[in-house]
Amino acid sequence: MSRGLRIVIAEDSLLFREGLVRLLSELGHETVAAVGDALTLRVAVGDNQPDLAIVDIRMPPDQDTDGARAAAAIKADHPAVGVLLLSQHIELRHCLALIGRPGFGYLLKDRVLHLADFDDALCRVAGGGVALDPEVVQALTRSRPAHDLALTPREREVLALVAEGQSNTAISSVLNLSERTVEAHMRSIFPKLGLVDDGTTHRRVSAVITYLESRPGPAR
Amino acid sequence: MAPTATRALIAVATVVPLIGLSLGPAGGIANPAGHSATLVAMAIAWLVHRRLPESPVAPALAWSSSAVSVSLVNDVLAASWYTDDPLPLAGVSRHLWVGLWPINLAGVFALLLVFPDGGRRGRYWSALPVMYALALAVMVFSGWDQRQPGGQVVGDQSSLQSMAGLVAVVLLAACLISAVASVLQRYRSGDERRALQFRWLVLAGATAVVLLMGGWLAEAFGASLDAAYTPFLLAIVLLVPASVGVAMVRHDLFDVDKFLSSGGSWLLTLVVSAVVFGVVVTTISRSLGESAGLGPAAAAFVTALVLLPLHRFSVVLVGRIVDRDRHVAVAQVEQFATDVRSGLQQPESIERVLRQAQGDPDLELVLWHPDGRWVRLSGETVDAPDDGIRVEVGGDTIAVVNLGWQSARARGRIADLTRAAWVTIEVSRLRTVLREALDEVGESRSRLADAAAGERRRLERDLHDGAQQRIVATGMRLRILQRHLGGTAEAELETAVAELEQTVRELREIAHGVRPVRLSDGLSAALETVRDASPVPVTLSVSEPMGLDETRRLTAYLVVSEAVTNALKHATATTIEVTVADQDGRVAIAVRDNGIGGVPELGPTALRDRVLSVGGQLTVHSPLHVGTTVRALL
Numbered sequence: 001m002s003r004g005l006r007i008v009i010a011e012d013s014l015l016f017r018e019g020l021v022r023l024l025s026e027l028g029h030e031t032v033a034a035v036g037d038a039l040t041l042r043v044a045v046g047d048n049q050p051d052l053a054i055v056d057i058r059m060p061p062d063q064d065t066d067g068a069r070a071a072a073a074i075k076a077d078h079p080a081v082g083v084l085l086l087s088q089h090i091e092l093r094h095c096l097a098l099i100g101r102p103g104f105g106y107l108l109k110d111r112v113l114h115l116a117d118f119d120d121a122l123c124r125v126a127g128g129g130v131a132l133d134p135e136v137v138q139a140l141t142r143s144r145p146a147h148d149l150a151l152t153p154r155e156r157e158v159l160a161l162v163a164e165g166q167s168n169t170a171i172s173s174v175l176n177l178s179e180r181t182v183e184a185h186m187r188s189i190f191p192k193l194g195l196v197d198d199g200t201t202h203r204r205v206s207a208v209i210t211y212l213e214s215r216p217g218p219a220r
Numbered sequence: 221m222a223p224t225a226t227r228a229l230i231a232v233a234t235v236v237p238l239i240g241l242s243l244g245p246a247g248g249i250a251n252p253a254g255h256s257a258t259l260v261a262m263a264i265a266w267l268v269h270r271r272l273p274e275s276p277v278a279p280a281l282a283w284s285s286s287a288v289s290v291s292l293v294n295d296v297l298a299a300s301w302y303t304d305d306p307l308p309l310a311g312v313s314r315h316l317w318v319g320l321w322p323i324n325l326a327g328v329f330a331l332l333l334v335f336p337d338g339g340r341r342g343r344y345w346s347a348l349p350v351m352y353a354l355a356l357a358v359m360v361f362s363g364w365d366q367r368q369p370g371g372q373v374v375g376d377q378s379s380l381q382s383m384a385g386l387v388a389v390v391l392l393a394a395c396l397i398s399a400v401a402s403v404l405q406r407y408r409s410g411d412e413r414r415a416l417q418f419r420w421l422v423l424a425g426a427t428a429v430v431l432l433m434g435g436w437l438a439e440a441f442g443a444s445l446d447a448a449y450t451p452f453l454l455a456i457v458l459l460v461p462a463s464v465g466v467a468m469v470r471h472d473l474f475d476v477d478k479f480l481s482s483g484g485s486w487l488l489t490l491v492v493s494a495v496v497f498g499v500v501v502t503t504i505s506r507s508l509g510e511s512a513g514l515g516p517a518a519a520a521f522v523t524a525l526v527l528l529p530l531h532r533f534s535v536v537l538v539g540r541i542v543d544r545d546r547h548v549a550v551a552q553v554e555q556f557a558t559d560v561r562s563g564l565q566q567p568e569s570i571e572r573v574l575r576q577a578q579g580d581p582d583l584e585l586v587l588w589h590p591d592g593r594w595v596r597l598s599g600e601t602v603d604a605p606d607d608g609i610r611v612e613v614g615g616d617t618i619a620v621v622n623l624g625w626q627s628a629r630a631r632g633r634i635a636d637l638t639r640a641a642w643v644t645i646e647v648s649r650l651r652t653v654l655r656e657a658l659d660e661v662g663e664s665r666s667r668l669a670d671a672a673a674g675e676r677r678r679l680e681r682d683l684h685d686g687a688q689q690r691i692v693a694t695g696m697r698l699r700i701l702q703r704h705l706g707g708t709a710e711a712e713l714e715t716a717v718a719e720l721e722q723t724v725r726e727l728r729e730i731a732h733g734v735r736p737v738r739l740s741d742g743l744s745a746a747l748e749t750v751r752d753a754s755p756v757p758v759t760l761s762v763s764e765p766m767g768l769d770e771t772r773r774l775t776a777y778l779v780v781s782e783a784v785t786n787a788l789k790h791a792t793a794t795t796i797e798v799t800v801a802d803q804d805g806r807v808a809i810a811v812r813d814n815g816i817g818g819v820p821e822l823g824p825t826a827l828r829d830r831v832l833s834v835g836g837q838l839t840v841h842s843p844l845h846v847g848t849t850v851r852a853l854l
Contacts, residue, residue: 013689019696026700089682105781110724113695
């Protein structure tokens with residue numbers, strides 16, 4: 001909660017939308033617009049130029065994946081606006097191209113109940129980082145053979161957490177390792193993925209993209 | 221021919237018997253009777269002329285009878301020359317008295333040439349009448365100045381005249397043989413209608429021959445000549461014109477073939493059984509002497525014994541000769557019925573076979589459907605047939621045959637054919653009904669499968685977007701509340717939120733069981749969840765057909781999921797291999813395990829029903845101790 005974000009919310013369930021608005025204000029963010037469908041969402045983003053758009057994946061008019069398609073359109077029209085998709089379930093058809101890109105996140109809805117983690121994710125995405133639900137990462141990497149990319153199991157665990165958007169500190173506490181060990185793993189991972197260690201956040205994002213894209217693609 | 225020409229020819233022919241009648245009973249009492257009969261033939265000729273004014277058959281018919289009257293009149297005129305009171309023209313007639321006889325056959329000759337639809341073209345055929353006229357002239361020359369009072373030829377004949385007589389006979393024979401050959405050839409090459417018309421002629425001709433033979437028999441038993449041969453002469457003068465008239469005007473008046481063949485076969489039976497009777501009586505009386513009554517009794521017994529088989533045999537024999545078409549057609553249908561019984565043909569071909577046998581490409585077989593409709597073999601519903609030949613079994617109509625070409629003969633023929641084919645017709649009807657019922661069942665099952673798939677999807681959405689959403693929203697309120705309260709309440713709320721999260725996870729699990737959301741990302745994505753849930757290694761190879769519909773995709777998922785569950789539960793397998801392939805747009809599923817095997821061939825009922833619900837096929841191969849392979853094609 002370093003700073004208050006200007007946020008646009010798109011969510012068709014009034015109950016959930018109102019709850020989210022209150023929750024965000026509780027977290028110190030400003031909801032500049034709260035809309036109920038995908039078309040209005042794009043207008044609201046264009047008008048307000050927010051830091052972040054929180055988008056429900058199933059919304060009118062089609063009640064299908066309008067949210068995911070709107071998210072792609074927003075990322076194309078306004079690259080600086082972070083987009084966080086919220087969903088009740090994992091459904092990746094229309095957002096595969098966005099996953100791992102800077103300023104994009106995909107979380108299950110019940111993650112909002114963990115306020116600190118949720119707030120973290122908001123800030124990361126608004127700041128051009130990534131935030132992927134562990135289940136999304138699992139869904140994307142589950143069909144990958146272990147020997148792929150010559151990563152050790154531990155390195156894969158670390159990289160999966162990186163893909164979720166965790167910082168080295170967070171990773172070290174999740175995996176019960178020292179931060180130095182995590183850093184060592186990262187240093188060994190980058191060359192295996194063919195990335196130069198240039199010491200920026202961008203490098204971590206590239207690692208995630210490489211990692212996710214190297215998997216055999218799901219049926220599209 | 222022009223109608224005026226034909227009319228003039230018939231008119232002249234009609235005048236001749238009238239002249240004959242005006243002469244009175246001169247030349248014998250038979251003459252007025254002959255002229256009267258000729259007048260009846262004239263009436264028939266006029267009738268034919270009225271219906272077919274341009275047909276040369278009508279004048280030929282008139283002259284076939286009238287020529288006999290010409291001959292009779294000439295006899296009377298010629299005879300009168302030698303009385304005190306000669307009739308007019310007697311001076312000319314007396315020279316023709318002996319040589320004019322070929323004129324008797326002139327009308328029949330013409331009739332044979334032009335029946336039933338006009339004369340033939342070609343040099344030889346047009347020369348024939350000229351040749352006949354020449355023969356007549358030569359014959360007249362040969363008999364010039366001779367007389368024949370009372371049938372006895374009187375007078376001298378030069379050698380030239382004798383020679384001329386011989387030449388004339390040869391010419392006449394050539395003409396008549398040609399005419400008969402022409403008839404036969406046209407009968408062979410003609411169409412159905414012409415063949416029928418010829419058969420009328422055959423009916424009359426055959427009757428005349430039978431009567432002639434009857435005449436001989438009567439003469440042999442001592443009947444007078446008049447009594448013996450009058451029926452034959454009347455047949456010639458009346459029956460032949462009548463037959464020709466019917467053939468020209470109403471050739472399908474009744475089923476002449478059937479009449480011919482049943483009449484012929486009864487006649488044959490009668491003659492043969494009489495011969496049998498005679499032979500037996502003679503043999504017994506010869507060998508046993510004149511022992512009283514034994515011969516006739518034994519003969520009656522033997523005759524009765526052979527009568528039925530004999531009649532059956534003669535029906536077939538005569539049918540084959542006289543009514544060849546019908547015989548062949550019935551045999552064709554019977555052969556088809558045999559082929560159906562032996563599994564060589566489908567009973568549904570019956571309509572095609574009937575069309576062929578009946579020679580009627582527009583023939584339609586309409587079947588009675590038990591729910592009160594009329595259907596074609598294709599199952600298509602049609603209007604109730606208002607007429608047509610009914611095919612009945614045990615008093616119930618099972619089908620109706622609509623003929624494209626109606627006639628008494630056609631109706632009689634199709635009745636025979638359907639009698640030969642009723643079993644096949646009934647089988648094809650039942651199969652049509654059954655197929656329709658099965659189609660209906662299949663359609664309704666696939667509608668149910670679609671409805672069930674839709675229902676699962678709706679339920680999954682309701683869970684995700686309804687209940688789950690509300691629970692999370694409630695959780696958010698609790699979190700906000702939590703931040704403002706603190707103390708013991710905070711710990712309590714933490715537990716409550718954790719409970720809610722657990723509930724959401726459980727709901728997500730339930731929704732996944734109803735319909736995995738990953739299915740929207742493709743069969744492959746959804747099946748990965750099956751693999752991940754399995755405690756035993758599952759190898760997955762999925763290639764989903766393009767444009768797979770929701771019902772089949774969900775079914776494919778559930779089939780794999782159930783097969784894997786079964787393998788895990790019952791097979792004690794250590795590896796499971798799942799293959800989903802695109803087989804020409806159909807989904808080919810194979811789930812193979814290395815377990816204990818021994819699964820019944822039909823497979824588990826639930827799995828089978830699931831596969832059948834989308835019209836698929838399920839096969840289970842499960843040798844003991846080798847493993848089980850479940851294959852499904854959707």
